[in-house]
Amino acid sequence: MQTHEIRRRFLDHFVRAGHTEVPSASLILADPTLLFVNAGMVQFKPYFLGQEAAPYARATSVQKCVRTGDIDEVGITTRHNTFFQMAGNFSFGDYFKEGAITLAWELISKSQQEGGYGLDPERIWVTAYESDPEAAEIWHRVAGIPKERIQFRDGKDNYWDMGVPGPGGPCSEIYYDRGPEYGRDGGPVADEDRYLEIWNLVFMQDVRGEKSPKLGFPPVGSLPKKNIDTGMGVERIALLLQGVDNVYETDLLRPIIDKAEELTGRSYGIEHEDDRRFRVIADHARSSAMLIADGVNPGNDGRGYVLRRLLRRIVRSARLLGANRPVLGEFMKVVSELMSPSYSELGTDFARIESVAVAEEATFLKTLNTGSRLFAETVEEVQIKGGKTIAGSDAFKLHDTYGFPLELTLEMAAEAGLSVDEAGFRALMAEQRKTAKEDAQARKHGHADLSIYKEWVDRGETEFTGFDELTSEAHVLALIADGVRVPTALTGQDVEVILDRSPLYAESGGQIADRGTLTAAGLRLRVNDVQKIAKKLWVHRATVEQGQITEGDVVLAQVDPQWRRGATQGHSGTHMVHAALRQVLGPNAVQAGSLNKPGYLRFDFNWQGQLTEQQKADIEAVSNDAVGADFPVNTFVTDLDKAKQMGAMALFGENYGDEVRVVEIGGPFSMELCGGTHVRNSAQIGPITLLGESAIGSGKRRVEAFVGLDSYRFLAKERALLAGVAASLKVPSEEVPARVEQLVERLKVAERELERTKIAAVLSSAGSFVDRAERVGAVLLVAAAAPEGAAAGDLRTLATDIRGRFGSQPAVVVLLGNADGKVPFVVAVNKGAQELGYKAGELVASFGPSIAGRGGGKPEMAQGAGADPSGIAAGLTAVRARVAELAG
Structure with missing residues (x-):
């Protein structure tokens, strides 16, 4: 069956x-x-x-x-x-x-x-x-x-x-x-x-x-x-x-293994280690396709990290089995064919699923080449020192800079006979996560006890009247303060107010909540926030500014009209930008989140790579063309399947009911499932000014924009700034870009000349270091403090020059610098000294502790940095002692 x-x-x-x-x-x-x-x-x-x-x-x-x-x-x-x-x-x-x-x-x-x-x-x-x-x-x-x-x-x-x-x-x-x-x-x-x-x-x-x-x-x-x-x-x-x-x-996994056999030339069921890799491919391919279908994109944290780990384990397993070309697209196709009878989105959205997987594979193959070199150098350094453990900081660098999942580092380390300081790695990861912003809803609700609201949730939904009016009469069903139901709230008190009906929009769908007031005779509350409980109950978070509110009161709930005007501009502007992105970039630019508030919007979308200036200009132009077209904005309620058949866009990860609200702007130009408030026609949005775009994670980009009066104010400031620059340069505004380009080029020429002068000054001291070389056994040793302020690149240039001046005579050069409180260092060993057993990377271990430093490299050249300039003299003494020890 x-x-x-x-x-x-x-x-x-x-x-x-x-x-x-x-x-x-x-x-x-x-x-x-x-x-x-x-x-x-x-x-x-x-x-x-x-x-x-x-x-x-x-x-x-x-x-x-x-x-x-x-x-x-x-x-x-x-x-x-x-x-x-x-x-x-x-x-x-x-x-x-x-x-x-x-x-x-x-x-x-x-x-x-x-x-x-x-x-x-x-x-x-x-x-x-x-x-x-x-x-x-x-x-x-x-x-x-x-x-x-x-x-x-x-x-x-x-x-x-x-x-x-x-x-x-x-x-x-x-x-x-x-x-x-x-x-x-x-x-x-x-x-x-x-x-x-x-x-x-x-x-x-x-x-x-x-x-x-x-x-x-x-x-x-x-x-x-x-x-x-x-x-x-x-x-x-x-x-x-x-x-x-x-x-x-079984029938939904074995065909993936069959495809892996075809791509690798190996057979399942013959060798235990191969079988393990075949099973990893089969399981992870299916899991990855399902996660991508639900809107997850590869990243370095959270859900994205799990997906990245799965995809990269597939690629590495396939390569270890003998695959010598990209494989993820092939596996995604098999999974789609197998699973789409039960999960139709795997078929209808296959192009996007495939593109996400293929892009991650391309990235990882580059990562494997670059990161593997760093990993090999790290392993060599550990082994030179006789160690058995890769430092947590090295594992973190592989993860953070090169995208290596920790599990990949663990696997490769085990293959090299080493372990990894996982505790050190996780400490660095925890420190990094402290700086990351938490999800807004998780901050507000977490897994808080919401049972206090159950009585009103069970009674039915709050009637939202805000699509048709900004002022509604409402009954106060309950008051909650500090998590406890209270009969009244007095002037100055913060309170949650539950109403039977409300025109104030509760935060959802990327649109922040309305601001407004609750009033009655002698009573006024300022509404600071409105949140949904269980997707159906509106909770108004308010401050009593005058009077006393009591459960059972009748109040007038009113939205701040200026706030609502700006909020509708921001939300409708978000739909404009979304439609423009898909028109300019194509259907794979899928929404991954949004935030809109009066005068401002940001829109997150799935996309690989930075947008070009032309793409950004086109997105802004398409958005404003739609604004200028004065498209009517229509809303209607229909069933979910019909809305999808009409082409309405839905947000990944969102659970929709049987009936959904569709917002249509300009017919086919924009059609989305949305419960937010909107303008009546697109011209009311006003100008849309794209502020820029940035990466917010692997495979995710963010665009930000001003709309309406905020857009106008921003452009006015930009115009004034340009006028000021033009006045300083004494050229017309239209000539500012060319004039700035000339100045930048002149600055680059000056910097290059300064760099040549600096290098010449550094190299001019090479002779004096050669003259001061010490003979230690059969080796000439230069162990000295470098010129004050010399950076790492300067030291490498100087050490290479000094080493070259010794010709075929065995020589070791050790230079320790002092630049901005750091101690950059370079060790250079020529061929003659290497033949006598001297290795640059090994010598680093002799003076590294004195300067609180570490580094590594190859036998002929090693470099790094320390954090304690006070240990330079001790470090030089230590390296002299080590060279003497090796000389016997």
Whole structure:
């Protein structure tokens, strides 16, 4: 049975049993606790946490999942995958244990002719939580499983919770006995290779405290409603129904291995190390395609780092297997053909998926050449010193400068018989991350307890009136201060106000919240922010400026009209720029995020490489042409599938409902799914001035722009600045660029002349150093402090010249400088000295500690820098002693 059929049968079975079929969520959800969706229940967490009422009593889905903790296990074992499909059925206060067990048993035991999986009932084993005899009794009574095939396990195996205080419960796992050829007898407690887990049924009934029942601590309470959360591994069922030994031989993975055999000339199933690499390719190719399809781009942190690591492991594995040309495009094509029957975006968006993978491969191949040279030099330096560990700073440099994942450095170091200071590397990574900005929503909400809002979330959505009016009468449903519901709030107090209706836009879709007021007789609140809770409840964060507000009051909620005007210009301007980017750069310039506020917008998009000046000019021109065309701005609500068929652009990682709002500007010019506020026609946006573009990560660029009056003010300042420069240069404004170019060229000529003079001055001292050379055994040694202020390049030039003046006489030159509190140094050894056993890199170790420095290089030349100028004299003494020691 093919995997696509396995998925279909699962969904059909539960739909017939009254479940609502829910599409798989994106692998990227706005959950600050997760890098990727890693379980089928993730999109239902608000219902299990009690933050929202579930819109259905029963649901079923096949969720795409990625678990990054298993990356290192991939290829080594045949059971681990980074990407997998989790089929599940969920009950929100409807059926419980007996219902879940009955439904699962019917599907796995019913014959294939009747729509089931037709697994042999005599080979089914189950486990239950040690304190849950009820589940064991149901399995025996409903499914007829003998008691000897029902095993009890402790909380580590058979209790589930989210890892934090909240819902949890015992679980029951279903196993299939693959036979004695796969392991020893005795059930799942004896051997989980022979007895393969295929399904986990969680009976969510408890409230766990700070310490988990998984570790033996009792629950602190019971849930008001008992829920069901199950997960069936699609790949594992496929393994059984297709009669193969492991998941890599199933229909959605084996063809990738076949393609790898074709590209490398090697065969799978012959040599263990080769097999591991084939499995890495198969797993990572599928995972990478699914991540790219959901909007992830390669980068050096977070999700982008995981994707980069996966793609680069594929490339390196293929090269180690013998591939001598680019491979990622080929693998992406196979994955698209295999997976698109279930995930159509892999087919419709294949050009972008392929381009992202191919661009990363090209980058990595350059990285391999450059970084591998640095790695080889680092290894040589460590080995010269007799060390066994590559420093964390070297591993960090490989990662940060050359894009080497730490795991690649670890693999290559192991091949060289070395280890890596991982703690040092991670400390440097942590320091770097401190400077990175956190996601705005994560800052505002994190994984905060939102249960205080549940009462109003369950009542229904806040009625947003802001599309049609800027002032609305509203009732105060609740007041919250410092996380506690309060009856009133007084002058000067900050308070969260929940209204039944509001014209103020709540921050979402890249548009920041409206500013405005809440007023009544003798009452005025300034609204500073508006946030959405559970995508449906508007929470107004306000300061009481006058009077006292009380729950139940009727207030007038009003948007600051000037703020709204600027906000609509910024948001509609974002759509203009997005459309212009795609027109100028092509369909692969896909949105990766945005921010718009009055007078300003920024737009992030997926793109490899810096934009040219001409491209930026074209983007600005296309945007302003659309503004000048005075396009009408139309909005309408339709179903998601129809909107996509019309060509409406959607944001990656966003979960849309069945009905979506479409914003259309100028017909085909711009059509996007968007819930924001907009101008009525494009001319109202005003001029759009592109401020520039920059990189915000590998494969991601950002453009920023002013719109409306802010654009005009910016251009006025630029005009005044140009006029001032023209006046200083005493030329007309139009001649300023040519005049500046002349001045720059004259400056370059002067700098080159200065550099020649500086080099001549440095080289003029070479003779004096030669005259002061010391004879140490058979070697002439120059060990001296360099001229004050000499930089690293100057030292290298000087040392090379001095070394050359000794001709064939064995000579060693060591120069230590002092420039801006640093100690640059160079060691140069000529051929005669090398033949006597002197090596430049080795000599660095003798004086490096004195100046708090390190460096390296080849036997004939080594250089680096230190941080302690006070140690120069001691360092020179140390190197003389080392040269004397080597001379015997």
